[in-house]
Every structure is written in structure tokens, then in C-alpha cells.
Amino acid sequence: MPETLLKELSKQGRVGLLLPEPDIPVKPIGKLLGENNLRSEPPPLPEVDQPTVVRHFVRLSQLNYSVDTHFYPLGSCTMKHNPKVNEEAARLNGFAFLHPLQDEETVQGILRLMKELERMLCEIGGMDACTLQGAAGAQGEFIGLLLVRAWHKHKGEEEKRTRILVPDSAHGTNPASAARCGFIVENVPSGSDGCIDLIALEKALMPNEKGQLPAAVMVTNPNTLGKFEREIVKVAELTHKAGALLYYDGANLNAVMGKAKPGHMGCDIMHFNLHKTFSTPHGGGGPGSGPVAVKAFLEPFLPVPVIEENEGKLRLSYDRPLSVGRVHSFYGNVLVAVRAYTYIMSMGKEGLLKVTEDAVLNANYLMHKLAQIFPVAFPGLCKHEFVLSLRQFKRETGVRTWDIAKRLLDYGFYAPTVYFPITVEEAMMVEPTETESKETLNAFAKALENIAIEARDNPELVQTAPHKTPVGRLDEAKAARELKVRW
Numbered sequence: 001m002p003e004t005l006l007k008e009l010s011k012q013g014r015v016g017l018l019l020p021e022p023d024i025p026v027k028p029i030g031k032l033l034g035e036n037n038l039r040s041e042p043p044p045l046p047e048v049d050q051p052t053v054v055r056h057f058v059r060l061s062q063l064n065y066s067v068d069t070h071f072y073p074l075g076s077c078t079m080k081h082n083p084k085v086n087e088e089a090a091r092l093n094g095f096a097f098l099h100p101l102q103d104e105e106t107v108q109g110i111l112r113l114m115k116e117l118e119r120m121l122c123e124i125g126g127m128d129a130c131t132l133q134g135a136a137g138a139q140g141e142f143i144g145l146l147l148v149r150a151w152h153k154h155k156g157e158e159e160k161r162t163r164i165l166v167p168d169s170a171h172g173t174n175p176a177s178a179a180r181c182g183f184i185v186e187n188v189p190s191g192s193d194g195c196i197d198l199i200a201l202e203k204a205l206m207p208n209e210k211g212q213l214p215a216a217v218m219v220t221n222p223n224t225l226g227k228f229e230r231e232i233v234k235v236a237e238l239t240h241k242a243g244a245l246l247y248y249d250g251a252n253l254n255a256v257m258g259k260a261k262p263g264h265m266g267c268d269i270m271h272f273n274l275h276k277t278f279s280t281p282h283g284g285g286g287p288g289s290g291p292v293a294v295k296a297f298l299e300p301f302l303p304v305p306v307i308e309e310n311e312g313k314l315r316l317s318y319d320r321p322l323s324v325g326r327v328h329s330f331y332g333n334v335l336v337a338v339r340a341y342t343y344i345m346s347m348g349k350e351g352l353l354k355v356t357e358d359a360v361l362n363a364n365y366l367m368h369k370l371a372q373i374f375p376v377a378f379p380g381l382c383k384h385e386f387v388l389s390l391r392q393f394k395r396e397t398g399v400r401t402w403d404i405a406k407r408l409l410d411y412g413f414y415a416p417t418v419y420f421p422i423t424v425e426e427a428m429m430v431e432p433t434e435t436e437s438k439e440t441l442n443a444f445a446k447a448l449e450n451i452a453i454e455a456r457d458n459p460e461l462v463q464t465a466p467h468k469t470p471v472g473r474l475d476e477a478k479a480a481r482e483l484k485v486r487w
């Protein structure tokens with residue numbers, strides 16, 4: 001693409017490219033980084049031969065904990081097996097060496113894949129239109145909330161519709177995204193079954209004393225307690241009656257897909273976490289992907305560019321006057337989309353349904369085993385995950401959930417999510433995922449059983465764990481506050 005064209009596109013905001021301007025003087029490195037961050041002398045790097053360097057880095061890589069080496073029962077995160085065929089697809093030259101500024105003519109293949117993936121996600125979600133731009137679940141939520149605002153603005157109600165209602169069982173990013181988008185965030189309590197309290201919701205949907213109205217209700221379903229919101233259709237009805245939109249956090253879709261569709265439950269906007277449900281790598285900060293799907297009436301508001309098809313040719317269209325604009329540079333994390341597409345194609349309809357059934361089966365199997373050791377916070381059938389409460393256990397032994405999580409590392413297991421959701425005291429949240437064997441789940445339950453015995457017999461052993469990891473208990477707050485980025 002000629003440079004003049006790039007500049008023109010860049011000026012129009014159609015490409016996020018920063019071209020070097022010859023008249024801008026280059027700043028000295030000290031100015032850019034801050035003089036006090038510059039080294040006064042070269043780092044003391046050892047002069048060593050290649051085998052030593054290779055062994056050093058291979059050993060370091062072996063310290064890495066990942067789904068490819070260990071079980072990863074991190075609740076609310078779905079750390080499941082990432083089939084290697086996904087990686088092979090993403091590394092094909094035709095995908096890996098594409099440049100986002102190539103002419104549309106030359107990228108018909110990836111545009112076709114993206115369009116197809118959008119269609120598949122709409123089918124799975126029961127929705128009408130989709131954007132792949134979100135780079136993570138939280139960014140999907142952000143896009144969804146921009147859509148909420150754009151819709152109310154379109155109806156001339158933007159000034160009044162300022163409140164977002166978020167049940168306390170929603171994922172923590174939901175209220176954060178709503179606040180980030182400038183909305184007032186209000187909490188809706190759960191009932192004793194861990195699901196949304198409908199009476200409290202009905203009350204919250206009324207205008208407040210300042211006359212401010214709800215803009216949307218954000219529901220995570222299944223919620224972060226692993227419960228399916230059985231009254232979701234009623235929640236949708238109440239929300240719509242109050243003139244608000246229903247946002248569905250679909251990041252936990254591996255417990256639902258193939259069985260039910262959020263679109264049929266009455267939601268208007270939903271996001272997917274490709275890096276959770278559709279088996280693409282996750283963790284270490286990404287890159288992830290949080291596509292957003294909407295019902296037809298919200299399609300004109302989706303971010304640009306939108307992939308359009310005309311006589312078999314695909315193109316990126318920016319001609320969307322009602323669009324919320326561009327939310328991510330270029331077209332989202334496209335290679336994550338390639339992995340998700342590969343996963344969906346290799347699983348097929350039946351395979352995705354089996355994923356759901358296995359996710360729910362594994363979670364319930366493990367929950368029943370662990371319930372013999374620690375009480376389940378909200379007993380009864382769970383979906384993909386469940387939450388234990390170690391409140392009583394801590395009272396009896398002085399050993400906290402935190403200590404148990406640390407001791408699990410000595411047993412070769414990654415720690416589950418702890419102290420979340422905040423509504424459960426001494427919470428431990430476990431998501432086994434559908435890709436773990438019965439042997440692994442049994443071994444994990446056995447490790448927790450042993451740790452519970454240790455905690456009663458020798459609490460100090462657990463309270464000072466881990467003992468077998470390269471580093472022990474770190475002062476994480478201190479490390480965050482006094483970050484040292486050079487030695």
C-alpha cells in the first residue's frame with residue numbers, strides 16, 4: 001500500500017498506524033524513559049557458551065506452570081486443554097504472515113474465516129450480528145456498554161438512562177466495565193439459592209429518587225457461583241418492561257452451549273470469551289478475544305469496520321453512521337479467532353454439546369468429592385464451577401483458604417481461585433473444565449483431603465507453605481508497591 005494512502009487512512013482514523021514524521025525530532029532515550037531509569041553501567045551478564053545458555057533457559061521454561069504441564073482448577077477462568085491443531089492453524093503462513101494493512105483483495109481468506117466465525121457465534125448464542133473486535137472478555141463488556149449507551153442515545157434517553165444493575169454473582173469485570181464506561185453501578189443481591197433475587201431486581205429497576213433510570217442489567221450466566229440463573233427469562237421480561245437492555249456475560253458458555261442459547265433467554269447483547277469457551281490460550285495477560293453479539297436492532301451500532309459481502313467479495317465497511325466507532329486497533333486479535341474457528345470446526349455441533357455435558361459432569365463430580373472435606377457455599381447442582389466456603393474450617397484450625405491454596409502448590413497443583421466471589425467468606429472457587437480425566441480429578445480431591453488432615457494435625461506446615469516451589473511465600477503487596485524493574 002503506498003505511503004500516501006496510508007497517511008490518508010491514518011488521518012481519517014481508518015488505520016491505527018503511526019507513521020514516522022520526518023519533522024518530529026527524535027527524543028533522546030533518557031527523556032523517553034526518565035534519566036533515573038537509565039543504567040549507569042552495562043548489566044553484569046555472564047559470558048557463557050551456548051549450551052549453558054540453552055540449558056539455563058530450558059530449565060527456566062520448565063519452571064513454568066501451564067495447562068500443558070499440570071491441572072489448572074482456576075475458578076472463573078476455564079483453563080482447559082488447547083488442542084495443538086489450533087496452534088498449527090494459527091501458524092499457517094497464510095494467516096501468520098498477513099499484514100493488517102494489506103489490500104482487502106489479498107485477504108479474502110481471513111475475512112471469510114472471520115465472517116464465518118461471526119456466523120457460528122451468532123448461531124451458538126442465538127443472536128443476529130457479531131463483532132470480533134473485543135480483545136478480552138472485559139473489552140467485550142466495554143463494547144456492549146457502549147452499545148447500550150448508543151441505543152439509549154438513539155432513543156433520546158441517554159441523559160436519563162444512567163444506571164447499570166449488576167447482580168452480586170456477576171463476574172467482577174462487569175461492574176468495572178460499567179464504571180469505566182461512565183455509568184452508575186448498582187448491586188443487585190442474590191437470594192439464598194445463589195441466583196438473582198427477583199424482588200430486589202424489580203425494585204432496582206424502578207427510577208431512583210433522582211429520576212435516573214436503568215440502562216441495562218448485566219447478568220453472568222451461569223453465574224460466578226456456578227449456578228444457572230433459572231429465572232433468566234423473567235429477568236429479561238422485567239428488564240425490558242423497565243425499558244432497559246439485558247446484557248449477558250457469556251464467558252461461562254462451556255456449561256450451556258448446544259443446550260440453550262442466551263438469545264432465546266431474552267438477552268440483547270452478549271459477549272463470548274474465545275480464550276475460555278473456545279479453547280484458545282489464556283493467561284499471562286492474553287492475547288484473548290471477547291466477541292460481542294447482538295440482536296438485530298442493535299446491529300447498526302456495532303464497532304467499525306464491519307465485514308460486508310457483495311457478490312462473493314468481502315470488504316471492510318466503515319460506512320456506519322450509528323456505529324460506536326473503532327474499539328480496538330485493526331480487527332481484534334485475529335489469530336485467536338483462527339484458533340476458535342479451528343476448535344469449533346473440529347468439534348462440530350455434537351462435540352460442542354459434549355463439551356457442555358462434560359464440563360457440568362466434571363464440576364458436579366468434583367463438587368461431590370470435595371463436599372466431603374469442605375462445605376459447598378450453595379449446594380445443589382452446579383454448572384461448570386462451584387464455590388467452597390472454608391469459614392468454619394478456618395475457625396476450627398486457624399488455617400485459611402489462602403494457606404490451603406499455597407499448600408496445593410507443594411502437591412503439584414495450581415491453586416484454585418480464592419476469596420472470590422466476595423459474597424462467600426473464605427471462598428475457594430474450583431473449575432475442573434471438561435478436558436480433565438477422572439484420575440486427575442480424584443488426585444486433586446485426594447490432595448485437598450491430605451491438606452485438610454495436615455491442617456488439623458500440623459497447621460504450621462500448611463500456614464508456611466509452599467515448601468517445594470523455587471520461591472516460597474512472596475509479599476505480593478510489597479512487590480506490587482515497590483516494583484523493581486532493574487537490578
Ligand SMILES: Cc1ncc(COP(=O)(O)O)c(C=O)c1O
Nearest residue numbers: 076077136137138171173251288
Ligand atoms: C464470567 C466472566 N466474565 C468476564 C470475564 C473477563 O474476561 P477477560 O479476563 O478476558 O477480560 C471472565 C474472565 O475470565 C469471566 O470468567
